Every structure is written in C-alpha cells, then in structure tokens.
Amino acid sequence: MNAPVPPPQRSRKLIKGATGDWEVVIGMEIHAQVTSQAKLFSGASTEFGGEPNSHVSFVDAAMPGMLPVINEECVRQAIRTGLGLRAKINLKSTFDRKNYFYPDLPQGYQISQYKSPIVGEGEVTVDMPDGETIRVGIERLHLEQDAGKSIHDLHPSMSFVDLNRSGVALMEIVSKPDMRSAEEAKAYVAKLRTILRYLGTCDGDMEKGNLRADVNVSVRRPGEPFGTRCEIKNVNSIRFIGQAIEYEARRQIGILEDGGTIDQETRLFDPVKGETRSMRSKEEAHDYRYFPDPDLLPLEVDQAYVDELARNLPELPDAKKARFIADYGLSPYDAGVLVAERASADFFEAVAKGRDGKTAANWVINELFGRLNREGHGIEDSPVSADQLGAIIDLIGEGTISGKIAKDLFEIVWTEGGNPREIVEKRGMKQVTDTGAIEAAIDQVIAAHPDKVEQVKAKPTLLGWFVGQVMKATGGKANPQAANELLKARLDI
Ligand code: ADP
Numbered sequence: 001m002n003a004p005v006p007p008p009q010r011s012r013k014l015i016k017g018a019t020g021d022w023e024v025v026i027g028m029e030i031h032a033q034v035t036s037q038a039k040l041f042s043g044a045s046t047e048f049g050g051e052p053n054s055h056v057s058f059v060d061a062a063m064p065g066m067l068p069v070i071n072e073e074c075v076r077q078a079i080r081t082g083l084g085l086r087a088k089i090n091l092k093s094t095f096d097r098k099n100y101f102y103p104d105l106p107q108g109y110q111i112s113q114y115k116s117p118i119v120g121e122g123e124v125t126v127d128m129p130d131g132e133t134i135r136v137g138i139e140r141l142h143l144e145q146d147a148g149k150s151i152h153d154l155h156p157s158m159s160f161v162d163l164n165r166s167g168v169a170l171m172e173i174v175s176k177p178d179m180r181s182a183e184e185a186k187a188y189v190a191k192l193r194t195i196l197r198y199l200g201t202c203d204g205d206m207e208k209g210n211l212r213a214d215v216n217v218s219v220r221r222p223g224e225p226f227g228t229r230c231e232i233k234n235v236n237s238i239r240f241i242g243q244a245i246e247y248e249a250r251r252q253i254g255i256l257e258d259g260g261t262i263d264q265e266t267r268l269f270d271p272v273k274g275e276t277r278s279m280r281s282k283e284e285a286h287d288y289r290y291f292p293d294p295d296l297l298p299l300e301v302d303q304a305y306v307d308e309l310a311r312n313l314p315e316l317p318d319a320k321k322a323r324f325i326a327d328y329g330l331s332p333y334d335a336g337v338l339v340a341e342r343a344s345a346d347f348f349e350a351v352a353k354g355r356d357g358k359t360a361a362n363w364v365i366n367e368l369f370g371r372l373n374r375e376g377h378g379i380e381d382s383p384v385s386a387d388q389l390g391a392i393i394d395l396i397g398e399g400t401i402s403g404k405i406a407k408d409l410f411e412i413v414w415t416e417g418g419n420p421r422e423i424v425e426k427r428g429m430k431q432v433t434d435t436g437a438i439e440a441a442i443d444q445v446i447a448a449h450p451d452k453v454e455q456v457k458a459k460p461t462l463l464g465w466f467v468g469q470v471m472k473a474t475g476g477k478a479n480p481q482a483a484n485e486l487l488k489a490r491l492d493i
C-alpha cells in the first residue's frame, strides 16, 4: 500500500471561484451508537423499534434520587474502538454534565465527557478511488448519553415524547480538520463505518440514526490559515454528507467573493432542496455549564485490561487488505472492494482457499456482487454459496467447462441451486476437448462459408470469427483453445 499522504502534501482538490481557487476544509464529529444490550448508565434495553417508552428505567426517565451506574460493556466497546482507530487510550477519564433544557432530555443535562475523554488522538487511513491514500487524524472519542425523541406530528396541539433512546450509549468520534473535499469526507465516513462494523462496536446503520455526522466546513485560499467554519448538524447519509459539503463550500465562497464574512453558525441540511440553512448563530450558542458529574467516580481502567482487548481485536480492514494483496496477488482496488464488508471478505476467502486468488476475486466481484447488487441481496443471503462458486471455478480450472458455459452454470445454480458438478454431468454441459467433434464442427463451418475462407488468408484477424462460429456450432461447449489451434492448422495460417 502507498504511504498515507498528510494534508499539506496531498494533491489539491481546489474549487474554482469567480476570483480564483479555493480549498475546502472539513472536520467531522460522528455520533455512533454503541453496540450493547443495555444503556450507558442503566439496565434498560437498547433494542430498536419497541413500543414508545417501553425501554425506560427510572434512571433514563430521571426520577429523583436515581443513580447512574456505568455499563462496563460500553466502556469495553469504546476502548476497542479507540484501539481500532490506533488511538491513545486514557486510563483515567471523567464524566461531566452538559446542561441544557429540552423536552426529550428529562435529566436537564446530558452525561458526556468533556475535558478528559476515554480515548485521545488516533488516525484513520482512507483509500481514495484514484489510488491516493490519505490520513485523517482523530482528535478524541468520548462516551455520552443519547437523548429521547419528541414527536410532533401525532396530535394537532400536543407533542409526545419517546424515551426509548434516552440514555443509550453513543461514541462521539471527533476528527481533525484533515479532509479537503466532499469525496474525502464521504470516503472517511465509509471507512470509519467499516472499521466500527468489523469491531462490532456500532452497526453503522445510518437509516436508523445509529451513525450520524456533524459536518464542519470552512473554505480558504490555498496556503492561507483556516477560515471560519459552519457546522452542519446531524446528517444521516453518506450521500447527503457529500451534497451538504458541496453546497456549503459554494455558499461560503460566494459570500467571501462578494466581500462578505462567514458567521460561525450551526446549520441544517435539507435533503429535498439540497441546501443548508441557518439553525442558530454562535451568539445564540448554549453555555452548557459543564461540570464533573458528582454521581460518577472518575472512570479508571488498567493497562493490562487494555492490552487484553488489543490482543483480541479482529483483523481490521487495512491489515486484511494488505494480506489479500500479498497472499492472493489481488490488485489494491479488488482487495479494497472485498474488505469493505467483513462478510464479503470471509466469503471471498472461503472461495479462494486452495484456488487461484485472482480468479476467485473476479468471480466474487464481477459475477456474484454484480448479481447481488442488481437483485438487492446482501452477501449474507446470497443464493450461491462459497462452496458452490468454488466448485464452478474448479470445473473451469480442470477444463471440464468453458468460461462461457460457467456463466450459464452460475445462472442455473443461482436460480435452482444444486451441486454444480452434478448439473454439468446431468445436462451435458461438459466442454468438448475431443478433437474429432471439434473438427466435425470446423468442417461444417468451412463448407458453409467459402467466401470467408478466401478472406482469412489476407486477413488473419478473421480467425476470431471462425472460432466464434465453431463455438456456436458446438453450443458453446468446444474448448476455445483447441478450436483455435485446429482452425489455424486447417486454414493454414
Ligand atoms: P468545538 O470545541 O467548538 O466543538 P472543535 O475544535 O472541537 O470545536 O472542533 C469541532 C470540529 O470542527 C472538529 O471535527 C474539527 O476538526 C472541526 N474544525 C475545527 N476547525 C475547523 C475549520 N476551520 N474548518 C473545518 N472544520 C473545522
């Protein structure tokens, strides 16, 4: 793999304005819901989609006198995530109260980590489609509670509140302002999501709001100091993140080129209009009056515990990709496609075991993924199993079927299932390597096309046409190599 390129040396992706070039600068705060059975400070279930207010303990409802108790599993998951982000794990961290009023926040404050987060600086490497590898710094990761949900559209004059999500553990993962284009920002979120899913610390389901991004955007002339940023809150799809950045960068450039200045403000992205609009300015920003939560002791973990978690991390996408390139001779692009989901990587390895890696990758990526995508299937419910695909590849490898017939066979296995070898046997799909049968087909073709036989002497590229005809005459079953050789001899070229 290429060495990651830090932002200053990176190839610049500039935006053309009316008065010259601009560079966009992006930093992100990602909220990722921790995968755990219970909430951060209570035993209530984190299950999605329950009846409103059915997963609410007295702690989550902020009944007077209730005391939060830290959920060790959430701490474990946060540390594992920190390790996956190659970050510093802080053996001592503290929980603070972030005070604000909102109907879906019964405590009147959110328990979060302010000055001492559980995870410090780390980094994520991101492979861009053009082959460049960039590095995005992680500033910190801290644990905090999610809020409940206000529901305004069920009654003409009243609002309701659902506290099921209240108190669910979130990891806020703050990046450094290291991204320089919407493409880089999208690729960063995709990579972060992949890492979290490999670790099993967040399911990354953006549709359910389990992963959402606050996107900070500023623009500057290349080489100038950072400009004033705007923060676009709660963007919940990778595509919208890209659109919001494109729009916001253009908006800021327009203001600056007209001689204006950017107000630091919080904005919202409207996916229908494709625009960002102001939510509140910095002057209206809250003073959260953070202070250490007196109900919670500082959180202390020992190094041996962290080391133990580090030893037991799964192989992560960067390492898996490097191994696929080294062990199976895959291109970085193919390896990248295969490791994007752990289930895809596992499927590929099951197919590639004891077979040619490149052939296995071709079949998995081009035939299988292509087909799965068209039909809206995930790899988990692929109608063709790794064993079946492996058997098809073996049949080609040993010369029993041609590549063309293999595609027909794949189609049969996809729709009807079954053992590929038996299907070939039963349906007479075997490749014809018997020269007698191929020669008979050649005789036929030559007899039917005397004109082409004349032309091929002057134009040897016509040989391909003859091979095609022989394949057709044998129903695609002639060994193309043999047909090619025999035709050359017969046509004397
Ligand atoms: P705050 O303390 O106000 O939340 P931070 O320094 O924590 O601000 O930054 C919040 C996020 O904004 C981080 O992800 C950071 O990378 C990003 N950020 C900071 N400055 C800029 C800037 N000039 N342009 C774009 N993003 C920025």
Ligand code: MG
Residues within 6 Å of the ligand: 174
């Ligand atoms: Mg911040």
